[in-house]
Amino acid sequence: MSEAAGSPRATDEDAGQPLLPPLTLGPITVETPVVLAPMAGITNTAFRRLCRDYGGGLYVNEMVTARALVERRPESLRIIKHEPDEVPRSVQLYSVDPVTTGHAVRMLVEEDRADHIDLNFGCPVPKVTRKGGGSALPWKIRLFESIVSTAVREASRNNIPVTVKMRKGIDEDHLTYIEAGKVARDAGVAAVALHGRTARQHYSGQADWSAIKTLRDSLPDIPVLGNGDIWSAEDAVRMVKETGVDGVVVGRGCQGRPWLFGDLQAAFEGRDARHRPGVSTVCQTLLRHAQMLIPYFDGDEHKAMQDIRKHVAWYFKGYPVGSQLRTQLVTVETMAQLEELLGQLDQSIGYPGDAAEGPRGRAGSPKKVHLPEDWLASQELNEDQREMIKAAEVDTSGG
Numbered sequence: 422m423s424e425a426a427g428s429p430r431a432t433d434e435d436a437g438q439p440l441l442p443p444l445t446l447g448p449i450t451v452e453t454p455v456v457l458a459p460m461a462g463i464t465n466t467a468f469r470r471l472c473r474d475y476g477g478g479l480y481v482n483e484m485v486t487a488r489a490l491v492e493r494r495p496e497s498l499r500i501i502k503h504e505p506d507e508v509p510r511s512v513q514l515y516s517v518d519p520v521t522t523g524h525a526v527r528m529l530v531e532e533d534r535a536d537h538i539d540l541n542f543g544c545p546v547p548k549v550t551r552k553g554g555g556s557a558l559p560w561k562i563r564l565f566e567s568i569v570s571t572a573v574r575e576a577s578r579n580n581i582p583v584t585v586k587m588r589k590g591i592d593e594d595h596l597t598y599i600e601a602g603k604v605a606r607d608a609g610v611a612a613v614a615l616h617g618r619t620a621r622q623h624y625s626g627q628a629d630w631s632a633i634k635t636l637r638d639s640l641p642d643i644p645v646l647g648n649g650d651i652w653s654a655e656d657a658v659r660m661v662k663e664t665g666v667d668g669v670v671v672g673r674g675c676q677g678r679p680w681l682f683g684d685l686q687a688a689f690e691g692r693d694a695r696h697r698p699g700v701s702t703v704c705q706t707l708l709r710h711a712q713m714l715i716p717y718f719d720g721d722e723h724k725a726m727q728d729i730r731k732h733v734a735w736y737f738k739g740y741p742v743g744s745q746l747r748t749q750l751v752t753v754e755t756m757a758q759l760e761e762l763l764g765q766l767d768q769s770i771g772y773p774g775d776a777a778e779g780p781r782g783r784a785g786s787p788k789k790v791h792l793p794e795d796w797l798a799s800q801e802l803n804e805d806q807r808e809m810i811k812a813a814e815v816d817t818s819g820g
């Protein structure tokens with residue numbers, strides 16, 4: 422698969438010992454308690470296939486908007502596709518109203534399209550929070566309760582576990598995670614995942630793992646998963662040790678690095694094997710990724726090439742690839758051209774070390790959170806907000 426080399430263990434006495442027991446989500450047992458974070462535009466069947474080839478875990482698809490799903494829009498049906506060998510089939514729903522949530526979950530259950538459903542309450546993008554959705558929603562705690570309990574009720578018809586993924590809150594003055602965690606638990610979710618940032622932080626600064634520990638301690642009776650700034654297997658081990666979580670959720674750290682799931686599995690099994698791919702493995706993986714995107718986009722090679730472009734910088738982070746070649750790769754038009762461009766690289770170049778490690782993907786600075794008028798005035802919906810919620814669901818991309 423790719424070059425592997427040793428790296429220091431967390432501690433010597435941990436060698437050979439599993440770090441955690443398997444993660445139990447209702448009837449599902451996830452042997453390696455690692456979750457691929459849902460990432461819109463990234464975690465499609467092609468990328469999940471690459472990750473799954475390296476290690477165990479739960480691989481969540483890109484978020485799908487409940488309303489778009491119920492309306493059977495082709496893009497939504499594409500998003501919830503799974504390969505025949507993908508078990509469990511995990512779908513993330515975004516919704517702002519209980520009725521549409523109920524219809525979407527019922528559709529997934531009755532048509533046997535999912536084994537696990539995650540609800541997105543973490544998205545910070547303005548187009549979503551402006552309508553009261555994503556990370557803005559748990560503030561309206563009764564609306565949150567109603568969405569979660571509707572999803573749990575509909576999913577329970579087929580014993581399908583529902584989980585919730587959320588942020589700390591809107592900002593430091595409007596933290597919601599503990600109350601929302603308890604409400605979700607009481608509504609019957611199988612687990613709660615916390616990204617240790619507020620909406621205001623977006624992707625800036627560092628994820629607050631102490632909040633993850635606080636949530637873990639506040640919810641002793643259900644699994645709590647920690648999310649934010651896991652860039653290596655060592656980070657995952659550290660998060661487990663510092664917070665006591667039952668599993669980790671990994672997003673940006675695996676962009677351009679599906680082999681991270683191999684490292685994570687090894688670390689969770691107490692082994693010190695780590696992938697250290699050279700240029701040749703990276704090129705082969707990038708090509709395979711691009712190839713698998715073609716059937717994902719129903720044979721549309723152009724769409725597949727447009728999609729693969731965003732992965733190029735992640736795959737080659739830290740590798741000596743000249744700026745001219747990088748520019749050509751991010752404007753690639755065909756599979757043949759991609760092969761030709763990658764063929765120009767010296768395939769004997771090895772792993773560049775630290776330059777390929779560390780943060781990758783979205784970062785930036787804190788951002789004003791765009792909210793509906795008077796949203797923060799009360800945790801209850803006012804009449805205008807209730808009307809807006811009814812009409813609010815937008816077809817949107819995640820975050």
Ligand SMILES: Cc1cc2nc3c(=O)[nH]c(=O)nc-3n(C[C@H](O)[C@H](O)[C@H](O)COP(=O)(O)O)c2cc1C
Pocket residue numbers: 458459460461462463483484513541542543544586616648649650651670671672673674782783818819820
């Ligand atoms: C490109 C991108 C798309 C994302 N899309 C979603 C999404 O659809 N649903 C969701 O709950 N979170 C989404 N997120 C947030 C991630 O799931 C995760 O919570 C966040 O990146 C923090 O984890 P990390 O530090 O491991 O990246 C997205 C993040 C990125 C970078």
